[in-house]
Amino acid sequence: QQPVQSPxxxxxxxxxxxxxxxxxxKALYSVHWYRQKHGEAPVFxxxxxxxxxxxxxxxxxxxxxxxxxxxxxxxxxxxxSYSGTYFCGTPAATSGTYKYIFGTxxxxxxxx
Amino acid sequence: DTEVTQTPKHLVMGxxxxxxxxxxQHMGHRAMYWYKQKAKKPPELMFxxxxxxxxxNESVPSRxxxxxxxxxxxxxxxxxxxxxxxxxxxxxSSQAPGAIEPQHFGDGTRLSIL
Numbered sequence: 315q316q317p318v319q320s321p322x323x324x325x326x327x328x329x330x331x332x333x334x335x336x337x338x339x340k341a342l343y344s345v346h347w348y349r350q351k352h353g354e355a356p357v358f359x360x361x362x363x364x365x366x367x368x369x370x371x372x373x374x375x376x377x378x379x380x381x382x383x384x385x386x387x388x389x390x391x392x393x394x395s396y397s398g399t400y401f402c403g404t405p406a407a408t409s410g411t412y413k414y415i416f417g418t419x420x421x422x423x424x425x426x
Numbered sequence: 427d428t429e430v431t432q433t434p435k436h437l438v439m440g441x442x443x444x445x446x447x448x449x450x451q452h453m454g455h456r457a458m459y460w461y462k463q464k465a466k467k468p469p470e471l472m473f474x475x476x477x478x479x480x481x482x483n484e485s486v487p488s489r490x491x492x493x494x495x496x497x498x499x500x501x502x503x504x505x506x507x508x509x510x511x512x513x514x515x516x517x518x519s520s521q522a523p524g525a526i527e528p529q530h531f532g533d534g535t536r537l538s539i540l
Contacts, residue, residue, distance in 0.1 A: 316468075344526060346528050346529075354533060355430075355516065355531035355532055355533045355534060356469065356516070356531045357531070358528040358529065358530065361526060361528055363526060401468050401469075403529075405523070405524065411482055412474060412476075412481060412523045413482070413484075414471050414523075414529070415471070416468035416469055417468065419466075419467070419468050421466075
């Protein structure tokens with residue numbers, strides 16, 4: 315079951331903050347966050363582990379609520395370089411078979 | 427620059443052609459992946475190789491055939507593709523498949539089927 319991200323799209327002015335949510339109908343054991351710019355590869359941002367702490371670097375941080383089966387990505391004082399599509403991703407095992415599933419994606423555009 | 431290199435960057439082929447996509451990584455990773463990504467959609471997992479063995483096939487049509495010649499190389503052989511197979515094909519690698527390993531992606535091959 316694919317995690318659902320919200321919002322689907324968001325437009326910000328430079329310096330504004332944003333929150334992107336990733337919700338799953340199944341238990342999450344870890345969540346990865348990626349950013350993909352148009353025409354480029356997805357780039358890994360950070361990993362959240364079950365029972366782990368909130369992660370962050372520079373002005374991008376994230377949290378993981380295992381009970382709610384949800385992760386949130388926080389972008390503070392956004393910069394033009396933050397524009398792109400953000401995906402959460404999570405490994406999942408079905409009948410002992412490894413899978414990796416990306417969320418539905420959130421398109422973020424930062425304007426000057 | 428990404429540490430996962432994919433070639434070619436663009437490929438246009440007819441439905442009767444045979445072509446191959448190539449992927450290379452030199453990070454010592456033991457898991458490699460092929461994904462298909464349509465415009466404005468998330469990547470969808472096609473194949474996973476773990477220690478050079480195919481460990482999962484996501485019910486992908488047989489016109490896509492993966493190959494892992496060694497731990498650094500991953501190929502995707504294409505034959506008799508359909509127009510709906512036009513997409514961005516991404517290769518990725520990680521230390522091993524698992525909950526804590528992030529994946530490193532190549533820039534992808536943009537494939538167009540005529």
